[in-house]
Amino acid sequence: xxxxxxxxxxxxxxxxxxxxxxxxxxxxxxxxxxxxxxxxxxxxxxxxxxxxxxxxxxxxxxxxxxxxxxxxxxxxxxxxxxxxxxxxxxxxxxxxxxxxxxxxxxxxxxxxxxxxxxxxxxxxxxxxxxxxxxxxxxxxxxxxxxxxxxxxxxxxxxxxxxxxxxxxxxxxxxxxxxxxxxxxxxxxxxxxxxxxxxxxxxxxxxxxxxxxxxxxxxxxxxxxxxxxxxxxxxxxxxxxxxxxxxxxxxxxxxxxxxxxxxxxxxxxxxxxxxxxxxxxxxxxxxxxxxxxxxxxxxxxxxxxxxxxxxxxxxxxxxxxxxxxxxxxxxxxxxxxxxxxxxxxxxxxxxxxxxxxxxxxxxxxxxxxxxxxxxxxxxxxxxxxxxxxxxxxxxxxxxxxxxxxxxxxxxxxxxxxxxxxxxxxxxxxxxxxxxxxxxxxxxxxxxxxxxxxxxxx
Amino acid sequence: xxxxxxxxxxxxxxxxxxxxxxxxxxxxxxxxxxxxxxxxxxxxxxxxxxxxxxxxxxxxxxxxxxxxxxxxxxxxxxxxxxxxxxxxxxxxxxxxxxxxxxxxxxxxxxxxxxxxxxxxxxxxxxxxxxxxxxxxxxxxxxxxxxxxxxxxxxxxxxxxxxxxxxxxxxxxxxxxxxxxxxxxxxxxxxxxxxxxxxxxxxxxxxxxxxxxxxxxxxxxxxxxxxxxxxxxxxxxxxxxxxxxxxxxxxxxxxx
Numbered sequence: 001x002x003x004x005x006x007x008x009x010x011x012x013x014x015x016x017x018x019x020x021x022x023x024x025x026x027x028x029x030x031x032x033x034x035x036x037x038x039x040x041x042x043x044x045x046x047x048x049x050x051x052x053x054x055x056x057x058x059x060x061x062x063x064x065x066x067x068x069x070x071x072x073x074x075x076x077x078x079x080x081x082x083x084x085x086x087x088x089x090x091x092x093x094x095x096x097x098x099x100x101x102x103x104x105x106x107x108x109x110x111x112x113x114x115x116x117x118x119x120x121x122x123x124x125x126x127x128x129x130x131x132x133x134x135x136x137x138x139x140x141x142x143x144x145x146x147x148x149x150x151x152x153x154x155x156x157x158x159x160x161x162x163x164x165x166x167x168x169x170x171x172x173x174x175x176x177x178x179x180x181x182x183x184x185x186x187x188x189x190x191x192x193x194x195x196x197x198x199x200x201x202x203x204x205x206x207x208x209x210x211x212x213x214x215x216x217x218x219x220x221x222x223x224x225x226x227x228x229x230x231x232x233x234x235x236x237x238x239x240x241x242x243x244x245x246x247x248x249x250x251x252x253x254x255x256x257x258x259x260x261x262x263x264x265x266x267x268x269x270x271x272x273x274x275x276x277x278x279x280x281x282x283x284x285x286x287x288x289x290x291x292x293x294x295x296x297x298x299x300x301x302x303x304x305x306x307x308x309x310x311x312x313x314x315x316x317x318x319x320x321x322x323x324x325x326x327x328x329x330x331x332x333x334x335x336x337x338x339x340x341x342x343x344x345x346x347x348x349x350x351x352x353x354x355x356x357x358x359x360x361x362x363x364x365x366x367x368x369x370x371x372x373x374x375x376x377x378x379x380x381x382x383x384x385x386x387x388x389x390x391x392x393x394x395x396x397x398x399x400x401x402x403x404x405x406x407x408x409x410x411x412x413x414x415x416x417x418x419x420x421x422x423x424x425x426x427x428x429x430x431x432x433x434x435x436x437x438x439x440x441x442x443x444x445x446x447x448x449x450x451x452x453x454x455x456x
Numbered sequence: 457x458x459x460x461x462x463x464x465x466x467x468x469x470x471x472x473x474x475x476x477x478x479x480x481x482x483x484x485x486x487x488x489x490x491x492x493x494x495x496x497x498x499x500x501x502x503x504x505x506x507x508x509x510x511x512x513x514x515x516x517x518x519x520x521x522x523x524x525x526x527x528x529x530x531x532x533x534x535x536x537x538x539x540x541x542x543x544x545x546x547x548x549x550x551x552x553x554x555x556x557x558x559x560x561x562x563x564x565x566x567x568x569x570x571x572x573x574x575x576x577x578x579x580x581x582x583x584x585x586x587x588x589x590x591x592x593x594x595x596x597x598x599x600x601x602x603x604x605x606x607x608x609x610x611x612x613x614x615x616x617x618x619x620x621x622x623x624x625x626x627x628x629x630x631x632x633x634x635x636x637x638x639x640x641x642x643x644x645x646x647x648x649x650x651x652x653x654x655x656x657x658x659x660x661x662x663x664x665x666x667x668x669x670x671x672x673x674x675x676x677x678x679x680x681x682x683x684x685x686x687x688x689x690x691x692x693x694x695x696x697x698x699x700x701x702x703x704x705x706x707x708x709x710x711x
Contacts, residue, residue, distance in 0.1 A: 069636045072688075098663070
């Protein structure tokens with residue numbers, strides 16, 4: 001096991017990793033930017049070190065700053081959290097070159113799964129169904145047009161790098177295609193520094209379901225069930241739950257089973273998540289793998305009782321998994337609500353400001369992972385996640401009832417939050433019946449969704 | 457939202473005429489006619505009397521930012537980002553760091569741990585930003601020499617640039633670390649050396665790549681706060697300077 005870990009991230013995930021370190025008896029150093037000087041993880045860490053200015057490119061995204069901080073504070077491993085440098089294979093390589101361990105897949109594994117398109121091909125070869133799409137990256141407009149014709153409209157333009165909906169466009173006709181590609185290329189270029197694009201068949205009414213896996217370096221792997229992440233706004237998840245309400249136990253078990261078989265066969269290592277789109281007929285298509293801990297990992301933690309961050313650290317330290325598939329059992333139902341500093345009534349515009357009052361809800365099955373506190377200033381430079389409310393119940397109805405009570409109790413004053421949209425979701429018939437698809441919110445927009453709930 | 461709670465403040469980043477425009481904008485905030493007229497005359501007076509002096513002051517000094525408080529009015533003058541001395545550096549952009557825990561330690565590890573104590577009390581008060589902490593009607597000036605200070609994010613929230621300047625001793629300045637790494641003072645870091653703003657005082661070694669430590673102002677090198685070869689973090693205070701340039705006087709006419 002490691003002696004001392006540098007946490008190269010911020011916000012709630014830095015705090016989550018810090019807690020895992022404490023549990024494992026490992027010292028934790030938090031690397032922070034000037035804007036996060038007063039943050040809770042920086043206050044609670046065994047040691048905290050300023051690595052740069054607020055601008056993430058010169059702090060959380062700066063490989064030299066992060067590695068230098070790890071070296072001067074005597075760390076032997078770096079936990080990148082999610083986002084920032086968490087899936088950067090070059091960073092992982094440089095970390096290793098300095099005799100430090102990157103907590104995540106080893107660099108060669110990251111490299112193998114770096115391209116979404118290449119990963120679809122790789123895992124498709126190991127039995128995962130994939131969405132019909134372009135065979136290669138799009139060379140030019142002519143190539144794009146002929147590929148789109150072959151796949152059939154509507155098609156989705158996607159960037160090879162990155163995520164979060166940037167550089168992504170759905171196109172219904174060949175006439176729209178050329179201009180949409182131009183926009184996507186420039187968005188992808190500025191967001192990820194890579195403008196390669198590919199096409200996928202657009203599935204109109206789909207669910208987003210993902211399988212959590214863990215594989216050690218000796219090739220032993222387990223899945224930890226799936227999560228339904230269909231509730232999104234602008235391609236970003238805001239609510240995740242498990243088990244997936246729209247899938248039978250058998251279908252869920254089958255999906256998780258083919259997922260773990262494929263990643264073990266492909267030589268994946270450490271925790272990871274395989275994302276699938278599930279269409280109205282129940283067909284699942286693999287879309288991408290996330291080679292890191294995910295925001296919504298607590299859903300699986302409360303269902304399985306397994307600390308995924310601790311597991312991730314142990315695997316990176318070279319420990320055997322110590323779990324067989326039969327050891328993994330899930331119990332009850334869990335829902336996670338992402339509490340963001342954003343305004344659902346105004347196109348989910350992100351906000352910042354000082355938290356004036358904060359009260360986290362409690363009670364049976366209620367967990368709040370958050371780094372905010374009264375007086376904390378939410379900086380404008382980073383993502384808008386303030387925390388995650390995770391609610392467990394023995395069944396979905398109880399989990400929803402507890403969620404209503406918890407959201408009612410949750411108090412965040414001083415910044416505009418999306419708590420209202422979560423309350424509205426819990427009154428939404430489509431959600432209550434478990435029939436939600438990825439366009440539940442975007443079809444009408446946040447403001448109309450809130451208004452509809454208020455009119456009820 | 458960045459401007460919430462700063463209603464009386466009129467940004468003066470632009471030319472003085474912009475400030476009078478700001479007054480007519482102010483009519484929409486529901487102020488009475490009388491107070492609007494008062495605002496108009498106050499702004500006119502500040503624009504004519506104070507701004508020219510401030511502009512002259514800013515252009516003849518090494519300062520990146522000037523803030524003047526008169527009654528309930530604030531005027532802040534700022535160099536555009538990337539213009540003027542000390543660009544890209546934040547020499548005094550982190551006054552919350554000038555805490556007792558920082559003084560005179562000579563050890564990186566201890567230095568880092570020294571921050572923790574100070575941080576726990578810093579949360580609520582530090583968050584109020586640059587324009588808080590005013591003392592009633594008294595006139596005060598906040599000056600920072602980092603041109604990048606606050607303006608780099610464009611939000612106007614002031615970030616951490618407020619709270620005074622380490623006791624406002626304007627005869628001194630401190631060179632801070634440009635990066636996290638190992639402190640390697642250069643020959644010009646010797647006490648008593650006369651240096652100019654921008655001179656290299658040494659470097660912080662980041663994975664074998666030296667990042668230059670620049671003198672934030674003209675002056676004479678005083679004490680070095682960290683031993684050579686020790687670990688330092690970004691923004692850590694490294695070398696004291698006694699200033700030679702006259703930057704201590706407030707603008708004439710400010711009352």
